[in-house]
Amino acid sequence: MIKLEINVKLILSGSGGVGKTSIMNTYVGKEFPEIYIPTIGSSIKRREYNLEKATIRINIWDIGGQRAFNPLNPVFFSNIDVAFLIFDLSNAKETLLDLQKTYLNQLMQNSPNCLTYILGNKSDLILPEDSETLMNILNQFHVRNFPLIFVSAKTGDNVEEAFESIIYNFLVKLEEESLSPELNGLSEDYLKSLNKTKSDLNNIFINLETLDSGSLYKKILPSVRKKVVKQVNTSEAKEKREIISTIPDKFKLEKIRDSIIETFKNNIDIVDEFIKELKLTPIDLLTKRIDEIGEELSKIRADFTMKLDTILNLKEKSLLVEESKKEI
Amino acid sequence: MAKKEKLESIDPKEFQKLVEQVNNLKEEIKALKASQERDMNDIKSQIKGIKEEFNREMKTQVEIISDLIKKNNDAFLKFKASTLGDLESIKNQQDVLKISFTVNENKLIEKIKNIIMDEISKQIKDHELEILMKLWIDELNEISKNFDKLKTINPKEFGLKINEIISVIDLFKSKLATSNL
Numbered sequence: 001m002i003k004l005e006i007n008v009k010l011i012l013s014g015s016g017g018v019g020k021t022s023i024m025n026t027y028v029g030k031e032f033p034e035i036y037i038p039t040i041g042s043s044i045k046r047r048e049y050n051l052e053k054a055t056i057r058i059n060i061w062d063i064g065g066q067r068a069f070n071p072l073n074p075v076f077f078s079n080i081d082v083a084f085l086i087f088d089l090s091n092a093k094e095t096l097l098d099l100q101k102t103y104l105n106q107l108m109q110n111s112p113n114c115l116t117y118i119l120g121n122k123s124d125l126i127l128p129e130d131s132e133t134l135m136n137i138l139n140q141f142h143v144r145n146f147p148l149i150f151v152s153a154k155t156g157d158n159v160e161e162a163f164e165s166i167i168y169n170f171l172v173k174l175e176e177e178s179l180s181p182e183l184n185g186l187s188e189d190y191l192k193s194l195n196k197t198k199s200d201l202n203n204i205f206i207n208l209e210t211l212d213s214g215s216l217y218k219k220i221l222p223s224v225r226k227k228v229v230k231q232v233n234t235s236e237a238k239e240k241r242e243i244i245s246t247i248p249d250k251f252k253l254e255k256i257r258d259s260i261i262e263t264f265k266n267n268i269d270i271v272d273e274f275i276k277e278l279k280l281t282p283i284d285l286l287t288k289r290i291d292e293i294g295e296e297l298s299k300i301r302a303d304f305t306m307k308l309d310t311i312l313n314l315k316e317k318s319l320l321v322e323e324s325k326k327e328i
Numbered sequence: 329m330a331k332k333e334k335l336e337s338i339d340p341k342e343f344q345k346l347v348e349q350v351n352n353l354k355e356e357i358k359a360l361k362a363s364q365e366r367d368m369n370d371i372k373s374q375i376k377g378i379k380e381e382f383n384r385e386m387k388t389q390v391e392i393i394s395d396l397i398k399k400n401n402d403a404f405l406k407f408k409a410s411t412l413g414d415l416e417s418i419k420n421q422q423d424v425l426k427i428s429f430t431v432n433e434n435k436l437i438e439k440i441k442n443i444i445m446d447e448i449s450k451q452i453k454d455h456e457l458e459i460l461m462k463l464w465i466d467e468l469n470e471i472s473k474n475f476d477k478l479k480t481i482n483p484k485e486f487g488l489k490i491n492e493i494i495s496v497i498d499l500f501k502s503k504l505a506t507s508n509l
Contacts (some may be wrong), residue, residue, distance in 0.1 A: 043452065113501050214495070235374065243455060249461060264461060264504075265501070265504055265505070268464065268497065268501055268504070269351055269501070271468065271497060271503070272494065272497045272498075275490060275493050275494055275497065276490075276494060278478075279490055281484075286479075287479050290475065290476070290478050290479050293474060293475070294475040296470065297468065297472045297475060298472050300468070301465065301469060301472055304461070304468065305462065305465055305466045307461075308458065308461045308462060308465060311457075313462070314459060315458075
């Protein structure tokens with residue numbers, strides 16, 4: 001029996017600094033970063049689930065949210081299977097507004113059928129006294145139409161589960177929409193491979209209709225307590241973010257440059273994997289897969305160009321910083 | 329009975345006249361035959377004459393041409409013998425020129441190469457990575473542009489093409505890994 005290959009395109013989108021890269025890194029097993037470095041363009045990572053009758057390949061596109069560096073490019077939002085729209089729980093009002101006004105619109109315009117979850121990141125920064133304000137903000141925005149999950153990339157809380165849940169629901173959707181009998185039972189196989197039940201995955205959803213501010217905090221609290229995270233108050237967090245986003249000094253520019261180069265190299269690895277994957281693709285799926293990969297390649301190409309342009313701009317900025325320092 | 333009556337009715341004089349006429353005709357035919365034979369013999373002898381004349385003329389022409397060829401050949405051999413020495417010396421000079429040209433050409437190319445390399449090194453100093461990135465983008469552009477063609481080629485060519493792309497990617501990966509950050 002030929003093993004099925006299912007390629008899922010998942011994007012992480014939202015304002016700059018909400019933690020998209022950290023969530024992705026937590027999911028693919030990379031360390032939580034010490035300092036915040038904005039993503040330029042996109043960074044692509046992969047994770048595979050090998051089931052008995054199928055290989056599920058998750059291609060995760062972390063799309064940079066810093067608008068100064070990343071113009072909102074519609075190509076990133078097309079042909080998406082599943083999406084996480086991410087906001088910052090410690091700066092919920094601003095980041096949710098941005099999410100609703102910009103990212104949600106882009107997504108709905110370009111991939112109206114994609115399965116979308118809203119993730120509130122940095123749950124480790126929420127204090128009991130913030131719950132009511134948070135509840136009010138959440139109720140103000142129309143996020144009720146989408147599954148909502150609170151996660152913490154820093155503690156890893158709910159990150160893995162959020163991915164598992166969205167992949168599970170994507171497979172369910174795939175089974176329902178597909179006429180192919182080969183896909184039957186795929187979502188169940190996936191659950192078995194995780195050793196979880198459907199209710200385990202649904203347990204992480206925040207249901208705003210049934211929660212009040214007290215129970216909202218309780219929903220976050222147990223796992224945060226377990227992980228013993230150093231609490232930082234929201235104003236401190238905001239201040240930290242502002243410090244980082246002040247005029248870039250040489251050190252920060254170098255860090256950004258290194259990060260761009262790292263994601264540039266990483267994205268070449270992804271291109272490599274895409275091409276190697278073609279060698280193993282069954283002949284009846286080859287034409288379709290060539291089309292899909294061809295499209296991805298043109299997007300990645302645009303991303304490489306954006307990265308190179310940014311590096312060249314950073315170099316100029318770095319020289320300017322150096323010169324102005326000398327003058328001082 | 330009717331035929332016998334008819335013969336008996338011919339006048340003997342008339343008959344005699346008829347015999348004479350037949351004899352005259354025979355004589356005329358004989359004379360004509362003799363005249364024809366004479367004519368034929370004349371024609372034959374004329375053809376023979378023409379043939380002999382032609383053969384004589386041909387022989388003369390062949391002798392003239394052979395003579396010309398022989399004269400030219402002698403002249404050429406004479407000329408060859410006189411210029412052989414000169415040719416040898418020109419050939420030697422040519423060889424010397426060729427060798428010195430090659431040596432100088434190589435020297436010049438090496439010099440130009442070094443100048444270009446120096447200039448490139450100066451220009452790309454601190455930009456190696458960006459140049460590699462740009463080259464990669466151009467390469468990916470090429471790969472992407474021809475990607476659709478993969479659908480139309482046969483499995484053997486497909487395998488070769490994929491391996492070719494993979495080796496290009498590997499090359500860039502290794503170059504980028506060793507370039508100065």
